[in-house]
Each structure stands twice: as structure tokens, then as C-alpha cells.
Ligand code: ATP
Ligand code: MG
Ligand code: MG
């Protein structure tokens with residue numbers, strides 16, 4: 378590639394809405410351009426990185442025996458109704474109508490469509506196991522799109538779906554994908570960790586997330602440096618580990634047979650469940666002072682437990698009494714009406730209170746939540762940190778050491794789904810005895826575009842991005858000094874350019890005629906990992922200057938040895 382025929386557009390300053398370093402650097406390096414909230418154009422330099430990420434994923438998926446296809450972006454509502462997700466998914470699922478008034482989903486993921494493909498195409502156990510994948514645009518109407526490509530609304534995902542005849546087969550397919558993911562993230566050159574995860578709303582039996590380790594990550598990861606134990610915070614908490622875990626039982630155990638926990642809590646509190654919002658009134662008594670909280674929950678989420686026992690001074694956290702509800706909120710069953718109370722309102726969208734920081738800032742969606750119910754992230758986050766049932770230094774559940782906590786960015790997720798989708802959609806195969814049985818399914822996602830943000834969060838300095846070689850937009854940049862003035866330089870640049878290309882190196886020549894300072898600054902910002910400077914002075918001594926993106930100084934390399942040196 379020649380820079381004069383490519384498109385490079387760098388900025389000195391990042392736009393003010395770019396909060397984290399990867400977003401700032403991608404904007405400054407001209408890799409993405411914002412079109413709307415969570416919607417970006419992938420500019421040529423950024424697209425090169427995306428293509429490299431996709432290339433590695435594709436190679437390893439194919440090597441692991443998965444088969445590529447491509448499913449539509451726009452999917453009929455009927456399929457989503459079959460599994461119940463049309464109703465369950467809430468506003469994150471983008472819905473559109475065609476000219477005939479028929480409804481469609483813009484896919485956030487494709488379990489329904491692949492299960493539909495498979496139920497009509499697969500007939501016999503002889504065709505199993507099979508694993509289909511695609512690399513496709515996704516749309517999720519995220520409550521709070523942010524951090525550039527990290528949490529976009531439109532983004533690219535690789536999603537794969539395995540089908541097996543029995544549970545053992547599904548577990549083997551899962552392991553194959555787990556291993557492929559480990560290879561993929563190793564090839565990206567990123568520091569990552571696989572952690573056990575909750576299955577969440579998707580249902581099923583087993584799940585792991587792959588996280589790129591970065592201090593700016595949204596997720597807390599719990600692991601034991603002396604053993605294999607690793608789980609995300611929610612999964613670790615679900616194990617009720619932590620030295621204080623046993624002593625501090627959740628305040629309310631609300632498992633009532635046949636009822637969701639929210640229904641049971643509502644019954645306990647004698648309040649009606651509203652269509653979109655469930656609520657729970659809580660009272661904290663401390664040193665004679667009472668504080669009231671109203672927890673609002675999205676109706677499609679389930680509150681597992683109320684874990685508040687670790688908040689200093691909040692020992693007397695309990696459900697509000699009817700009298701308190703009446704006093705604070707007005708009438709008892711009607712307190713879900715317009716909120717004009719003296720109580721702070723905590724809004725919880727996720728399944729556990731420990732996740733509430735996620736939700737608080739975005740809680741006031743029109744026509745979905747009550748307005749004016751924002752407690753604020755600054756108040757919530759320290760409290761949420763304290764709410765955790767697992768802290769550094771707790772004993773590891775395997776007894777092999779103590780736990781450490783680090784932050785990560787979720788870049789991949791593998792699930793054992795079992796028969797949840799195949800049963801809902803009637804996807805069966807004929808087993809060896811000719812009897813129909815539901816397919817055992819797994820699903821496996823990688824956030825292709827999120828990888829860019831995650832890689833930068835892990836690899837940058839004050840000059841810009843430092844791409845790992847395997848996913849860099851270009852592996853090497855040739856920077857000629859005074860190419861227009863010196864025939865010697867010009868000749869050597871052309872020769873080296875041809876030799877490096879022949880050696881399979883993804884090289885760009887900066888023939889834009891910029892001054893050295895501006896030229897170097899651009900490539901340091903863009904994050905090309907290797908640079909070779911070609912100047913007349915060095916050439917007269919038979920040398921070129923090599924500098925790795927992380928090196929403090931350049932190294933002189935004899936002209937004839939440069940290609941071998943780079944390889
Ligand atoms: P998150 O917890 O960050 O919202 P998720 O658990 O909802 O992610 P999955 O349904 O597991 O996401 O999707 C598979 C992968 O897709 C994730 O591991 C992540 O890398 C990526 N991904 C999910 N949502 C987004 C998004 N809004 N923007 C970019 N990538 C995303
Ligand atoms: Mg999500
Ligand atoms: Mg997640």
C-alpha cells in the first residue's frame with residue numbers, strides 16, 4: 378500500500394464525547410467515524426483491523442470444523458415469537474415493520490434462524506454433530522451505547538451454533554469451541570482470561586466468557602492465581618463463596634415453588650406487579666435513622682437475591698413494612714404511581730442488586746420507566762462495590778489459595794444451550810432407533826468490532842495505539858526521508874517495498890511527502906508496530922533505521938539484512 382493512494386485522516390484532539398482511551402485513539406487515528414449514537418462508519422484503517430480480526434476468527438473456526446454460512450440481518454417476528462424472545466427481549470431488540478405491516482427483528486443474534494435452518498435440513502443422527510457460524514452485523518438498541526465500538530448499537534459479531542445428538546456430544550462441541558477461542562485470542566496477541574459465567578436470560582447449562590484484561594473493563598473477574606478457578610463476579614457470587622459469604626445469608630430467600638422470585642417478593646409485600654416494572658420497597662435502619670429505597674425491576678428480569686449484607690452500616694436492611702410504604706409512598710397498592718416521594722429510588726434492571734450501577738444512569742426511558750428515578754452512578758458505584766459478596770483475599774472455592782480480582786472486557790461468550798431452542802421450535806432429528814429427539818445445542822459469540830477497542834485498552838501509550846502484529850492495520854511502515862530530492866532514497870524505498878511484500882509483510886510506504894515529525898506522529902498514533910526509516914545519511918553507510926513501536930530508540934540495520942531482520 379502507498380499512503381498517497383490510501384486514506385489517512387488523523388486528529389490532534391479527540392471529540393469530547395470520547396470517554397475512554399480506545400474510543401479517543403480510534404477517533405484520533407481516523408479509524409471510525411460517528412454517524413449516530415452507537416453507530417459508526419468503519420473508515421479504511423479501522424476496516425483493515427476488522428478484516429484481520431475476522432480472518433483469524435475464520436481460520437480457527439474452519440480449523441475447528443465449523444461451517445460458514447450467512448443468515449439475514451432482518452428476521453421475521455414469527456420465528457422470534459416461537460421461542461418467546463419477541464416478548465422477552467424488551468427494547469434492546471430492534472423491531473421494524475414492512476409496507477404490509479409485517480413485523481421483523483433486526484438480529485441481535487441468530488439462534489432462531491439457525492434452529493429454523495436446522496429443523497428443516499437435518500434429519501438424521503448421521504448428519505451430527507454440526508456447527509454453523511457467520512460473521513454478521515448485529516443490532517442491539519443498547520440502553521447506553523458508549524465507548525465507541527466497545528458498546529455500539531450496530532456492531533459485528535461472529536456467532537456459531539452447534540447441534541449434537543446428546544449432552545456428551547454438546548459438551549464436546551463446547552470444548553472444541555472453547556479451545557478454538559483460546560487459540561483465537563492468543564493469535565490476537567492479547568492478554569485474556571476465560572471465566573465461568575452465569576447463563577443469564579438465555580437459559581441452559583454451562584457458560585464461559587472470554588475477557589481481555591484491562592483496568593477500564595466493565596466487568597470484575599474473580600480468579601485464583603494458584604489454581605484454575607476463574608469466574609465473573611456474578612458467577613462467583615452465585616457460588617456464595619467469600620469468607621463472609623456463609624455468615625451473611627441473603628436477607629430474603631424468596632424461592633416459592635411455581636413463582637418467579639419477583640412474584641414471591643411482590644406477594645410478600647402485598648403489592649401488584651405492573652406490566653413493565655416490578656418494585657420492591659426496602660428500609661434501612663441505622664443508628665436510629667431510617668432510609669427508604671424503592672427497587673424498580675424490569676419485568677423481564679428476575680431478582681435472584683438481595684445481597685446487601687456487606688454494606689457497612691446497612692445491616693438492618695429489610696423489606697419495608699406496609700405502614701412505612703404507606704407513610705413514604707402514599708397508598709399501599711398505589712405506591713407504584715407517579716414517584717414524588719421523599720425516598721431515594723434505586724432502579725435495578727439486572728438480575729442482581731450487584732449489577733445496579735449498570736442501570737442507574739439509563740433508568741429513565743420514556744414510556745418504560747418512571748422518570749425522575751435516577752440515583753446517580755457516583756452514589757451507586759461505591760455502594761455496588763461494597764455489595765459484592767466476593768472480595769480480594771477470600772478463600773478460593775477449590776481451597777487452593779486466595780482470590781484476586783481484576784477487570785476485563787467481555788470479548789467472547791460460549792454457552793451450552795441444551796434443548797431450550799430446539800424444543801421451543803420443534804427441531805428434532807431421528808436417532809439410531811428412528812425415534813425423534815430434540816437437538817442439543819450450543820452457541821458461541823465473539824464481538825469482532827469490540828476486539829478493536831479491547832486491544833487498544835490493553836495496548837497504548839502517550840503517542841497512540843500499539844497494535845499487536847497480527848491485527849495491525851499495517852505491520853510495517855516505510856518512512857523515506859526526502860524521497861523527492863534523493864534518487865538513492867527513492868530507489869532503495871522501491872526495492873525494500875517490493876522485497877518486504879514478497880516476504881509476505883503487510884507494508885505501507887508513506888510517500889505523502891510529509892516532514893518527519895508529522896509523518897512519525899501519524900504512524901505512532903495509528904499504531905503500526907514496526908517502522909523503517911530510509912535516509913541518505915544512513916544509506917551512505919549501508920544502513921537503515923528500524924524502530925519497534927515500543928522501542929525507545931532506533932536500531933541501525935544493514936540494508937541487505939533488513940527483510941530477514943523484520944521476519
Ligand atoms: P455485554 O455484557 O457487554 O452487554 P452480552 O453478554 O450482552 O455483552 P453476548 O450476547 O454474550 O453479549 O454476545 C457475544 C459477544 O458480542 C459479547 O461477548 C461481546 O463481545 C459482543 N457484544 C455484545 N454486545 C455488544 C455491543 N453492544 N457492542 C459491541 N460488541 C458487543
Ligand atoms: Mg448485552
Ligand atoms: Mg455480558
Ligand code: MG
Nearest residue numbers: 586787789790
Ligand atoms: Mg455475554
